[in-house]
Amino acid sequence: MYRPAGTSIDREWLVARPRTLKPGRPAYQQIADELRASIRSGELGDGDQLPSETQLIETFGVARMTVRAALQVLQHEGLAVAEHGRGVFVRQRRPFRRRSVQRLSRSQWGSGRAMWEADTADDRTFAATIDVTRERATDDVAERLRIPSGTDVVVRRRLHSVDGQPLQLSAAHLPADIAAGTAIAEPDAGPGGTYARLEELGHPLERFVEEVQARMPSPDEARLLVLPAGVPVITVVRVAHTSERPVEVNEIVVNSDLYVLEYEIRP
């Protein structure tokens, strides 16, 4: 009973359904419930096309805005994506890429590989540097770097992509007294990246602290990361410390659909 992903089974789905809606619960939610159940059970698999709006209208005997509301529910739950002119499809699930934050080890960036390349192996990778600027630190960044608010920082803003797929945005902030005039203030920071340069400059990195949160993306973030509705972002604020002081604050926004963050804790 094998059926390859992406097969259209609209017609089968159609005849298998009861077409009656019970009073008490809104119609659009009942329709969403049925479709959701079909997705969860696997009856509708990854990439399969959902019944079209027209088909749902006929099946359930409701107005178009009602079936659209049902489909919107599924999209905002991250279960389906609409493609204009094509149909609504079960959203392809889950990370084809995983990230071990554990790989923030010296062996990684010491060897000239960026840490986000850790699991990439032989894939093609890109890090499109949007820009490197010198700015006044925001209050939050200044506090985390333990420098006076408004002090100059070098900011490296980047959009990381792999095989053309945007994965994450990052904005690394370093105190200007450390980074200005060095390779860190250049678009290409050289082999091993910022962390390798910091060590060379006499700032050996002792520990990283990461704060992890999740939220829905802003419209700008959704555009840059090509996020469909219903996909949140994970935000990471990483602070790199030497034994003396914090030397970098990196604000990272990742496509939560493509990442698994991995941490190891030793009590």
Next chain:
Amino acid sequence: MYRPAGTSIDREWLVARPRTLKPGRPAYQQIADELRASIRSGELGDGDQLPSETQLIETFGVARMTVRAALQVLQHEGLAVAEHGRGVFVRQRRPFRRRSVQRLSRSQWGSGRAMWEADTADDRTFAATIDVTRERATDDVAERLRIPSGTDVVVRRRLHSVDGQPLQLSAAHLPADIAAGTAIAEPDAGPGGTYARLEELGHPLERFVEEVQARMPSPDEARLLVLPAGVPVITVVRVAHTSERPVEVNEIVVNSDLYVLEYEIRP
């Protein structure tokens, strides 16, 4: 120019707006853009009421479904919440609670405190155990525990709340050969919880590995955690290891609005 949070400024907002929409971009998106800008700028602060649907209809000269679409956009971005019969409000922001996963230290659970109490200090806390059951391990859990698929496990499912506010769901899975017949299989596992019992039973915990992801909640999760639209959940799969074997897989789902996960990495 101080204005306390929650103040209604509908009328001010109304007169300050242009009421013309430009062609090219959908009307509901332009309306959402204006409201979003007001929220981001702070003109509309935490808990403030947005203009009502009626006011927006008059201001922009569009149909009701159009302004509703605009308000839906903001709700799904997590910027606003609607309250039936009251209005639409700027969503109160961000964690009044923070969690240091770093606190998975022996000193915490050794001292009889659960790790999710680490930062709670003198707040009132509750952990409503939904149930403790014996089940066959799912494929995923079995693989993580390195036991044959279908082997019995003890499952402790809980809903954690603080001051009546639900924070997280968890489902801890332990191999039956370790946990069955012990306090771990009881609803109240005793002081220090599962981890303290494991140590007493001769399973000293050496390391924890956590995999962190984010996604939109299922309807059930949204109901249990009382999540409004536009708030994702963070999922954590924590595996506790002795030097010999993995002894617990804990599947955790947290309200991303109330948590900051914190990790420390030493290269």
Next chain:
DNA sequence: AAGTGGTCTAGACCACTGA
């Protein structure tokens, strides 16, 4: 009772996709 949001209809026109 007045004002708010929640659901729903029966249309319309448009933009995009694919054969």
Next chain:
DNA sequence: CAGTGGTCTAGACCACTTG
């Protein structure tokens, strides 16, 4: 071209909150 989803209207009735 037919079929798909995207936007929008002008109504309707309902449910909830507040004074």
